[in-house]
Amino acid sequence: MGAFGQPEPYEEPVRGLGPLARLRSRTGVAAVCVVLGLGLIGGALAGSWLTGEDGERTADSGFAAAGSLWHNVPVDQLFPPTVQGTGAGPGGADRSWTRIAVAPDTGCAGAFDPLLARALAPVGCARLLRATYTDATRTHVTTVGLLFTKADPAAMAGLAARFRNERLDRRTDLLPLPYAAKGTPAAGFGAKQRASWTVSVLTDAPIVAFAVSGWADGRTVDTPEPAPDAVRSGATSAPAQAGLGNEAQGLADRIQRKLRQTVSPATEKPS
Incomplete structure (x- = not known):
């Protein structure tokens, strides 16, 4: 033939x-x-x-799919009612978090301290989603957020480079604000109660992910510590000793992991 x-x-x-x-x-x-x-x-x-045509198409479709998750995916899929943190605590201890409040999805007006709002302004704000969790002992509270931007991949890469090069994610005047809900352990979780935090500018999605943690009893914190510093071995600050860096970092990592798992099925090619 x-x-x-x-x-x-x-x-x-x-x-x-x-x-x-x-x-x-x-x-x-x-x-x-x-x-x-x-x-x-x-x-x-x-x-x-x-x-790299196939790779570029896959990356582009994944980026676009991620940007539409805020109105295409149920809140329980983005912020699960319970999150398991195997090995996420100090010394590799396991953690478990329970969602106690979900903020209404909103724009970004008044949702960030002025300097952080200014730093994030170049990528715009399409929608902001937030949820607050408590640990198994109800001693700590952590707000995790997903800022869906209006930016393209180049703009997200530029913002990520700026945060990395200027260490904006380590500045105590650029902390995210918590979401406090009445009648929950986070009722007294305000700006002065912020103890540790993390901010991640994603480059494979038009999203800025963040988390901020504090004590559930409403105690104030004079010197918050970024999660990457608070989780280091030998760290002696109060947030580090209490494991609040692990709370912020561990929960943020798992919410981001869930986010990518949600995007993947929508962009996989049929076999």
Whole structure:
């Protein structure tokens, strides 16, 4: 059978060639067709690998899908009622968090301290989602948030680079605000109760994820400590000793992991 399943052309016997010669001639033609076919396939694959077309399409679709999660996905999928934190506590201890409040999805007006709002302004605000959790002992409270921006991948990469290079995620004047809900252990969780925090500018999604933790008894904190510092071995600050850095970092990591798991099925190619 010839290439592309076309019928073989009728070959009139060539005078002077015996059966063996005719067989060799047909074999040679078939070999040439195979080589040409492989060359075309190989060239197409090489072009795809060199241009990264499939990877770019997948990345673009994932970025777009992530940006629409705030109105396409139930809140329980973004902020599960309970979150397990295996190994997330100090010394690798397990943690478990229970959601106690979900803020109405809103814009960003008044949702951040002025300096943090200014730092985030270049990527815009499409929607802000927040939920507050408490640990199993109801000693700590942590607000985790997802800021859905209006930015494209380049703008998100630029903001991530600025946060990284200028260490904006370590500045105590750029803390996220907590979400306090009446009648919950977080009722007294205000700006002065913020003890540890983390801010992550994602580059594979138009999202800024953050978490901020504090004590459930409403005690004030004079010197908050960023979670990356509070979780270091040997850290001696009050937030570090209480494990509040682990609360913020552990919960934020797992909410981000859940976010990516939610995006993946929508962008997977059919097998």
